[in-house]
Amino acid sequence: MSAQSSDSASWGNTPRAETANSDLPFIPLAVPTITDHEVARVTDAVKSGFVSSVGPYVAEFEHTFAELVGSKYAVACTSGTAAIHLAFAALDVPRGADIAVPDFTFVGSSNPVAYVGANALLVDSDRETWCLDQDLLIEALENRKRKGEALPAVVEPVHILGQPARIDRLVEFCLSNGIAIVEDAAESLGATWSDGAFAGRHTGTIGTIGAFSFNGNKIATAGGGGMLVTDDADLAARAKHLSTQAKVPDIGYLHDEVGYNYRLTNIAAALGLAQLDRLDELKARRAHVARRYDKAFAGTAITAPPRVPGFDATYWLYSVLAPAGIGTEYRDALWKHMGEAQIGSRPLWRPLHMQPPWQGSAQLGGAVAEDIFNRGLSLPCSYDLTDAEQDRVIDVALEFLSQLR
């Protein structure tokens, strides 16, 4: 099946239909890097016969991951979305409660809110980080308190595009008001703070629970997979239990509640582990690509992604803002221009308040999220992208700008 979008512009990793026969080699948006190391680990998992959810790699993956991010416990599962669902389920979020999520995020953040029968409270982004605006949320929650209204059961900050969110005041507010924090760190493996309240800590380890993804396009992949991290032994045990059909160990088929089949396979864990072995290398390459783009777009009408001193981003999916126009006009024109030059690019997410399942949700602001959507485009940033290929992307983007005058 081809991944062409209806308006025939490239959808990222496949060429536009009408330019598919071009002489220029196509540059995909973001594809994984698989070396002999990954092949060796996966081959070992397959040959061992433990191809499914029993096998040594799953426990090793969990242990290695917990150590890597500095968390006490890690629970592997089938996806980042499953990890967030398990987090809400383990926290026993009551049906009808509110969960605050950023308006500007991928639906993997918000779908689990609906899975547990909670209501999304959509929070606009701040300009500084493109992540959830903590001041806007705290102000609204202080107002609710004054009026004696219920506070959300959970606040779910998302470290968008590998950029750590600014959540210092929000964490304090949640701690003093009994609100759980579930960090969606699906895009921010490797991102840390080097200054401020969380200096030396990894994104995903600040809240009650953190969730990571090993989908094919993330920083490190397991083919598909997720990881839940927490310092709370009971929550970790509960999440593990729920991920394995709530089967009580050592008793014949006793399931003490309704669980889920969210176990990660041993093969996927082997691939994930091999990628974790290479994490420094994966991060360094993305940082190199990001620095070259930042430099190329500085002083132009293309806006580079956020850079916050002391917030050490991991540069997932390098994304720029096209010049502001009417709606999505310049973003679409740049996207089309890239596609015609055999370069894969992709618009950023439509804000949740513009998505059918979330249109009725309570909403704080939304203009910043809409602006990022209207103008945001992700550019090629695969591990294997060469400097020469990146120069071609930069030339095509700058050529687009010169045509705007």
Ligand SMILES: *Cc1c(COP(=O)(O)O)cnc(C)c1O
């Ligand atoms: C990828 C992603 C998810 C979901 O991860 P999957 O492994 O694809 O289920 C959740 N939230 C964000 C912000 C993501 O980018």
